[in-house]
Amino acid sequence: VKNLMKTASTDNSVTISWDPPEPSDGYTSVTYTINHGVLNTTGQAMTTENNETGINTLKPGIPYYVTVTAGTTGGNGKEKDLIFFTNEKVPDKSVDASTIETVWSGNSLTISWEPLTLHEARGFPMYYIYLND
Numbered sequence: 001v002k003n004l005m006k007t008a009s010t011d012n013s014v015t016i017s018w019d020p021p022e023p024s025d026g027y028t029s030v031t032y033t034i035n036h037g038v039l040n041t042t043g044q045a046m047t048t049e050n051n052e053t054g055i056n057t058l059k060p061g062i063p064y065y066v067t068v069t070a071g072t073t074g075g076n077g078k079e080k081d082l083i084f085f086t087n088e089k090v091p092d093k094s095v096d097a098s099t100i101e102t103v104w105s106g107n108s109l110t111i112s113w114e115p116l117t118l119h120e121a122r123g124f125p126m127y128y129i130y131l132n133d
Helices: none
Strands: 002-009 014-019 031-038 044-048 052-055 063-072 080-085 101-105 108-112
Touching: 002 080, 014 063, 014 080, 031 052
Parallel strands: none
Antiparallel strands: 002 014, 014 052, 031 044, 031 063, 063 080, 101 108
C-alpha cells in the first residue's frame, strides 16, 4: 500500500484512499484489511477489495488512526498507518493558567505550560503567545 491519505471528512465520517501495490508473482487479486479506531485504543477491522473506503459513526474533533494492509494468497504486505482527525473543532478548554511558568534570564524569557491532550484540543493544538511592552 502506498500514499495512504484522508481524501474527505465530515464531523462524523472520513474517506481514505491509497494506491494499490505493484502486481507481483502472478497475484492479481488483492484484499485490503483496514484497522481503525480512536488513537491509542484497540479498534475495529474490516476488509475491502477497493482502494478507497469510508468510515462512519466517528465523533467530531477526535484523533483516529487507520492501518491498511494489502494481502493476497501469497501473504500480506507491509502495514501503512495514518493518524487523522474528523473535522477539527474549537478546543474544549484552554491551557490551565496555574500550569504556566515563566523564567527570565538576561534578555530571554522562557515560558512553559502543561499542554492540552489531543482530545482536549479537538485537533492538533497550536499555541499563541502575545508579548506586550
